Amino acid sequence: MNFTKLIILSLSVLMAVGAAAQQKAAQAPRVHYTLSMDSPSSHKFHIALHYSGPASPTLDLKMPAWMPGYYQLLDYAKNVSDFHATDNTGHELSWVKPTHNTWRIEHPAGSSLTITYDILAQKAFVAQPWLDSSHAYIAPTGVFLYPDGQLQIPVALTIHPPSGWTRIATGLPHTGQNTYQASDFDILYDCPILVGALEDLPAFKVRGIPHYFTGYNMGEFDKQQLSNDLNKIVSQAVSFIGDIPYKDYTFLAIGDGPGGIEHLNSTTIGFSGASMKSSEGRQRMLCFIAHEYFHHYNVKRIRPITLGPFDYQQANKTDQLWVSEGLTVYYEYMLVRRAGLMTGDDLLHHFQSDIASYEKHSGHLYQTLAQASEDTWSEGPFGGNPDSSISYYQKGPAIGLLLDFAIRHHTTNKKSLDDVMRTLYHVYYQQKKRGFTGPEFRKVCETIAGTDLSEIFDYVYTVKEPDYAKYLTYGGLGIDQDPQSSKDGKPGFRIYPLQQVDALQASIRKDWLKE
Numbered sequence: 093m094n095f096t097k098l099i100i101l102s103l104s105v106l107m108a109v110g111a112a113a114q115q116k117a118a119q120a121p122r123v124h125y126t127l128s129m130d131s132p133s134s135h136k137f138h139i140a141l142h143y144s145g146p147a148s149p150t151l152d153l154k155m156p157a158w159m160p161g162y163y164q165l166l167d168y169a170k171n172v173s174d175f176h177a178t179d180n181t182g183h184e185l186s187w188v189k190p191t192h193n194t195w196r197i198e199h200p201a202g203s204s205l206t207i208t209y210d211i212l213a214q215k216a217f218v219a220q221p222w223l224d225s226s227h228a229y230i231a232p233t234g235v236f237l238y239p240d241g242q243l244q245i246p247v248a249l250t251i252h253p254p255s256g257w258t259r260i261a262t263g264l265p266h267t268g269q270n271t272y273q274a275s276d277f278d279i280l281y282d283c284p285i286l287v288g289a290l291e292d293l294p295a296f297k298v299r300g301i302p303h304y305f306t307g308y309n310m311g312e313f314d315k316q317q318l319s320n321d322l323n324k325i326v327s328q329a330v331s332f333i334g335d336i337p338y339k340d341y342t343f344l345a346i347g348d349g350p351g352g353i354e355h356l357n358s359t360t361i362g363f364s365g366a367s368m369k370s371s372e373g374r375q376r377m378l379c380f381i382a383h384e385y386f387h388h389y390n391v392k393r394i395r396p397i398t399l400g401p402f403d404y405q406q407a408n409k410t411d412q413l414w415v416s417e418g419l420t421v422y423y424e425y426m427l428v429r430r431a432g433l434m435t436g437d438d439l440l441h442h443f444q445s446d447i448a449s450y451e452k453h454s455g456h457l458y459q460t461l462a463q464a465s466e467d468t469w470s471e472g473p474f475g476g477n478p479d480s481s482i483s484y485y486q487k488g489p490a491i492g493l494l495l496d497f498a499i500r501h502h503t504t505n506k507k508s509l510d511d512v513m514r515t516l517y518h519v520y521y522q523q524k525k526r527g528f529t530g531p532e533f534r535k536v537c538e539t540i541a542g543t544d545l546s547e548i549f550d551y552v553y554t555v556k557e558p559d560y561a562k563y564l565t566y567g568g569l570g571i572d573q574d575p576q577s578s579k580d581g582k583p584g585f586r587i588y589p590l591q592q593v594d595a596l597q598a599s600i601r602k603d604w605l606k607e
Contacts (some may be wrong), residue, residue, distance in 0.1 A: 098365055102240065104299045128252040128285075133225045135214040137175075137235060141207040149201045151238035155193040156233040156281065156404035161353040161391070163468045165407060167596040169193035171212040171221075179203040193405075195237065212237050218351035218360050227288030227308045228253070229360075232281045233404065241278040243401075251287065259290040261306040263342050263358035282355045286344045296323040301336050301588045306347045307345025310366030318368065324431035329423075331508045333389055333517055341388070343381065352380060354387030355454040356401045375434055379442075383424035390423070391416040394487040397527035412530055413465035414552060416530075417473075418488010421446070422496075422509075425592045429606060434595070443493055444574070446486045447560065448584035453478035456558050461552045462486050462530075495548050495561040500600045502567035508604075512538045560585075568593040568601035 124161035126140040143151065155169040164471045169192050174375060177185040179198045185205070187197045199205055211234070222229040230251075240243070250271045251260055262285040264272035274280035282364035286308060293315045305319065322343070330336055337356035345363035352361040361384055367373040391399065396412035410416075429439045449458050459467070459481045467481065475483040496509035515536050528536075538545050548563075550556045560571045564587065574584040589601065601607070 102132070103376075105551050108394075118352075124248040124250070126252065126341070127230070128234070128594065129223055129228055129254055130252075132223050132228065132254055133308045135212055137211040137213055137221065137223055137228070137230070139209055141209075141237060142204070143202040143239065146571075149199060151197045151199065151205065152190075152208065153195045153197070153237040154240050154405065155195060155237055157406060158404065159219045159231060159233040160281070160399070160402055160408075161352065161355070161387070162351075162547045163407075163413070164467045164475060165469070166219060166234065171234065172237075173210045173212065175207070175209040177205060177207045179205060194240070199468075200603075207237070207238070216347065216349055216571060218346065218349070218353050218362060219528050220305075222346075227257070227286070227290075227347070230285035230287070231400055232284060235565060236277075236280065238277050238404075239422065244403075246295065247274045247277060248272070249274075249280070251285070253406075258286050259286075259288065259306070259494065261286045261290055261304075261342060261344055263340075263355060266556060268589065272542065278400075278552045281402075281404070281414065282342060283358065284353075286346055286360075290416045293319040293322075295319075295498045296326075298326050298330055299336055301338070301340060303341045303343070304558060305343040305345065307343075307363055308347050310345055312364060313365035313368040321378055321431070321433055322381065322385075322500050325378065325427050326385060328391065328427045328430045329382075333421060333514060335517070341385075343385075352384040354384050354392060354583065356388060358390050359384040359387070375438065378428050378433055379424045383420055386420050386423050386427060387416075388512065390420050393511065393521040395521075395527040397529055407469040408470060409466050411462035411465045412533065413468060414484040414488040414491065415533060419483055419492045419509075419513075420486045422489040422492035425441055435606060441491060444571070444585045444587045447490050447571075448483045448574070449486045450478075451585065453482075455479055455481045456487065456557075460555055461491060471571065488517060490539070490560075491548070491551050491558065494551070494558060494560070495545070496538065496604070497566040497600065498548055499537065500604070501596070502541045502543045502562075504596060504601060505539050512537050515540065565590070566597065567604055568597035 119277065122144050124142045128138045130138065140517050155172065160168065179185055179199055180203050185197055185199050187195055190196055192531045197205065211221060213223040216222050218232060221231045221234045234354055248271065252270065253260065260270060261284050262272065264274060264283040267273045274283065280591050288308055290306050290308055291310060294317055295302055295304050301321070305322065317502055333595040340357060342358040344358055344360045346366050347362065348359050348364035349362040352359060360383060367377045396416060398408050398410040402408060428434050432497065454479045457473065459518070460483070461484055464484045465587060466474060471481055474485060475481040492509060500508050510606055516528060520526060534549055551558045566572050570590045571585055572589050574586040593601065
């Protein structure tokens with residue numbers, strides 16, 4: 093090598109190193125949180141927010157108004173107290189609150205800042221932060237203020253647990269001693285954290301990807317069996333979608349109580365081993381976990397276009413939650429059945445129970461499935477008055493069932509709702525990298541079915557009564573009023589296999605029921 097070439101090579105190496113250093117510096121977190129809980133019995137987290145290099149002399153810090161996955165406005169800001177801000181010299185800075193959940197700090201331009209505040213965490217719920225003498229559940233949207241207009245900057249977090257709290261479980265990437273980093277606030281807010289004396293189920297791998305189940309106070313039950321069952325459920329979901337979009341996945345069991353919320357590579361669930369004591373309770377819990385797991389496909393990646401990028405300050409309304417939630421209920425049943433963890437009769441019972449739940453009240457005569465999706469922000473996730481509203485958790489899976497049978501019928505059982513979900517995943521998540529619109533969802537369904545599906549979508553956008561018998565017959569099933577009244581004295585429905593079926597009906601029923 094001659095001298096000239098050596099100089100050129102050296103300069104190239106120096107430039108590459110310099111560019112890499114600049115890139116690393118550009119990606120270095122400008123926000124670093126330190127979270128401590130020195131007095132856990134007080135139910136208060138203490139947060140120190142270190143913010144470097146603000147350009148303007150004013151910084152607005154905001155608290156989110158909701159948690160994605162739980163479609164209700166939550167007053168997280170009311171839990172903030174003892175707010176202080178200092179500059180890099182330790183000088184106390186003045187601040188005001190122009191809105192209920194905004195803290196505006198005046199500071200010397202270019203100065204780094206340290207902001208400290210406490211969070212009261214005393215509501216035990218999956219969408220709320222919790223702290224007591226035994227464990228902590230950090231729901232990030234209720235704990236971490238964000239710099240207004242800067243959701244896309246990288247964020248770091250260091251956690252200081254109390255003495256004796258040996259475990260921290262989260263989907264956040266681990267970068268050091270109790271330190272984690274998120275590429276932006278969307279990722280930070282998507283990764284809840286469980287801290288305490290935690291215990292684990294045996295981990296399992298699907299296609300080489302590790303899956304963990306970590307929980308607090310889970311109780312006594314067959315942990316190996318639950319791990320085996322979850323392995324089967326996850327394997328079924330991965331098999332029909334055909335892709336695993338995460339490097340690892342964590343189930344976080346946050347203690348006994350209601351609710352679950354989905355995330356990109358984790359889910360938080362209320363869990364108690366006591367629910368695993370009976371076959372009915374076990375199946376109900378498996379369906380619940382399957383639901384939250386499948387959401388990492390259907391809502392986190394296959395999503396209505398409104399649900400991302402998120403506006404954390406107001407309701408993000410969509411009329412497609414019947415797809416995001418209702419079809420996820422549909423697939424919780426299907427995945428548990430395909431995993432061999434419920435019988436065909438159990439599967440039929442779930443759908444007839446959903447149908448009866450809304451048909452026995454007058455709400456289905458007044459509110460459409462699309463309207464229920466939008467109105468959830470005011471009526472709650474399970475609808476309001478059942479005489480004037482419905483729940484997309486109940487009618488959604490029922491319409492999913494009719495849609496699946498319609499697609500199977502029109503394609504002589506060569507295509508199904510599975511193909512719709514795969515197409516949405518590959519086209520909108522992987523290729524277009526965005527959510528879908530209502531018309532786009534319908535177009536995918538009709539393209540795969542090879543026919544117009546106006547009647548099915550009338551059941552979504554109008555209060556037209558579904559023709560259950562017509563579509564169930566496609567799959568060799570019948571439906572009638574159940575002669576045995578339900579517990580509230582109102583008649584239910586019975587779905588049953590027809591005795592006389594043609595070859596196509598028999599094929600669809602066998603394939604769908606996994607007989």
